[in-house]
Amino acid sequence: MCAVVENSVLPKKKRSKAPLVLILILLLLIGSVGSFVYASMRPMPSSSEAVMFEIPEGTGTAGIADKLQKEGLIRSALLYKVYLKMEKEGGSFKAGSYQLYPGLDYAGITAALNEGEGAKPASVKVTIPEGLTIPQIADRLSEAGGWDAKSIRQLAREPEKFADVLPDGVPSEEGLTYALEGYLFPDTYEFSTDASAEDVVRRLVKETTTKLKAVPDFDALLKERGLTVHELLTVASLVEREAVVDSERPLIAGVIYNRLNKPMKLQIDATVQYALGKQKDRLLYSDLEIDSPYNTYKHEGLPPGPIAAPSLKSIEAALQPEASDYYFYVTKKDGSGAHWFAETYEQHQQNIEKSKAGGK
Template sequence: MATKPKPRRGRRVLRIFLALLLFLLLLAGGGLYYVWNGLQPTEAGEAVRLEIPSGTGTVRIAQLLEEKGLIRNKLLFTAYLKYKEEGSRFQAGTYDVAPGATLDEIIAKLNSGDTVKAEMIRFTIPEGYTVKQIAAKLAESGYTTEKEFLALQDKPGSVTLSLPEGAAVTGDELAYPLEGYLFPETYEMVKGSTSAEILERMTKELTDRLAAIPDFDGKLKASGLTLHQLLTLASLVEKEAAVPAERPLIAGVIYNRLKADMRLEIDATVQYALGETKDRLFEKDLQIESPYNTYKTKGLPPGPIASPGLASIQAALEPKESEYLFYVTKKDGTREHLFAKTYAEHLKNIEKSKQGATK
């Protein structure tokens, strides 16, 4: 009696099962290798520049990284970010990333915002510089042109400025509306900054410096001046006081002359009206028709005649009280002044000054 070939059929089923299992293992192994390989660093090379605009999502960042040859597979990188719970802290900016970096190194770099440092420019505006001098200095350094910089002075409303409250940068009599509002300081700015951006930075510096003065608003109110008048008076102090210790005293003399309804008769205002610096002013210079000529008009000029530094601003805020109404520069090289209460005493000081020049 014949028997059924059950063992042979069973072996065939086993072989099919083993073959299927092997196929699945190979498939799984291939998948694992694909994933493993896709998460490996790319071939090492020179750093490449990567730009990540503000608001860019992780999917787009992964695409950019793949396009730059910094990762092998954008889909696997995105999945890796989800697995690691990363990607939400990536920062926009310009990066230099070297191929061959691990995924964790790339993630850390984007998280820290380790961007390429922008190339900077650096310039110093001395205390007492006028708008024209500032324009010339910036133009000399190649950061702008005098024409462009000065043109914006005539249209301060056309640019965004960070002016302090109470600024008065309009008026037909103003030679340059922003005169006195461009704080003298050493600045660092991104290379390629426009004239408008430079103006915004300099006016913001003034605003910040005034805000840092203790009880500035109270002191300004006590002075009886507007902010514009204060900066104007401070600019006179800046141009007149060559010796720092004399600033508060010279400020006090200016206040005294204003209260006495006397013309200020400050040479620096005539120089400003002339548009040039002269070693010596002649009588014809003192007769120039200009609202800035304090030999002919009473009160403060219509606006600042230069950029006052912080020390001159503080002197204008807190002048030294005295009965002095006059001062004259010593001609002995010290650049100090002789102060007088009366005109007769002032004339004597003038003679003393001349004698000092002959010694």
């Protein structure tokens, strides 16, 4: 009988999973880097508001790329530098001024910078002085840039269009003549001549928000005073219309708060002039009787909103008023624009007589 010898079955070796894991990790890394690069190279959100971009003489491509990122025109200076190197671009960039619109891709920005001064569309500079009202600002914009004054005034009554750039939501107080009164920041601006009236108003509103955010400890100071942004701008506009001498702004703000806390009617002539819709060198007693929520001779507390465009100095004074026991002030008649301040009505009357006599 023959013995049958069965084939021996050797145990199979287990394959290592390490290479597969490494491949998966590598693919994930490549995907993550690719996603990051793609996201970083995407154009910024489009905007009809141009950014004035300056390239000083002697600035290299690295400095230009860094400046583009800093001014919100690209997401990554590093990737733009890589792009320029790969495309063999950047050597023809010219120093000068450019109006670049957020939303341009790398190719668009590069083409604009290659064109030098020719890349700058026609533009116009407009200066908005402190203390102007909406109608006055509208007229100035119309004269300087040809924007329709009526359209500007109408836009000032449509704050919801600018909700995304307003500092504290849409003003909704009752009785407002112009909802955006006090929200168009006084400054010097440069606009493209093809900018719309809405673009212009948006820029001025946005500048107010920017300036407020730049004030040190703004939120804490606002909370300390117990004010909304709208109330702050209202007080600041009163200070703007009342003060001529900068050093007196905090003191005048303090007088306003003293009267509000008493409470006493503010009796500020500028609010009556605003209610009248025109400036008068001298108010009549009949003017003080005008039926308007802005008339602080008839109504206690603040008017419904600002009565002019306040300067940053007036805003800071309204945030940090000078403490005093004063409740009254009257303008000196010596041409200085300064005031006499008084704690009592009797002292105030004496100051009025002194002012009439031209005393110092």
